[in-house]
Amino acid sequence: MSYPPCPKCNSKYTYEDMWNYVCPECGNEWAQEGKQEEEKANTIKDAHGQELLAGDKVSVIRDLKMGKDVIKQGTIVRNIRILDEPVNGHDIEAKVDGVGSVYLKGEVVKKLV
Numbered sequence: 001m002s003y004p005p006c007p008k009c010n011s012k013y014t015y016e017d018m019w020n021y022v023c024p025e026c027g028n029e030w031a032q033e034g035k036q037e038e039e040k041a042n043t044i045k046d047a048h049g050q051e052l053l054a055g056d057k058v059s060v061i062r063d064l065k066m067g068k069d070v071i072k073q074g075t076i077v078r079n080i081r082i083l084d085e086p087v088n089g090h091d092i093e094a095k096v097d098g099v100g101s102v103y104l105k106g107e108v109v110k111k112l113v
């Protein structure tokens, strides 16, 4: 992969540092276009593509087996928590009445307004 030349001094020895490009010759730093948006695009979406946020109320769109418990389709879950790091592909933590704290995937819930 090659990096764009420095816009200040035209040096070719630029490198990548997190969200910026850095020029070692003149010390110039500039943002990589689109990179930050890419990172931000890692949002959790529900079954209909709506962004899920901490504290949202959702309903479960299909029966979910949780060990010996089943979370029934249509179960309302309040005050979801978005996990910083997914757990086994699950990105939401929720407290379900009668079951307790569970991990869910965004694709099995629908955001309620």
Ligand SMILES: [Zn+2]
Binding pocket: 006, 007, 008, 009, 010, 011, 023, 024, 025, 026, 027, 028
């Ligand atoms: Zn430079």
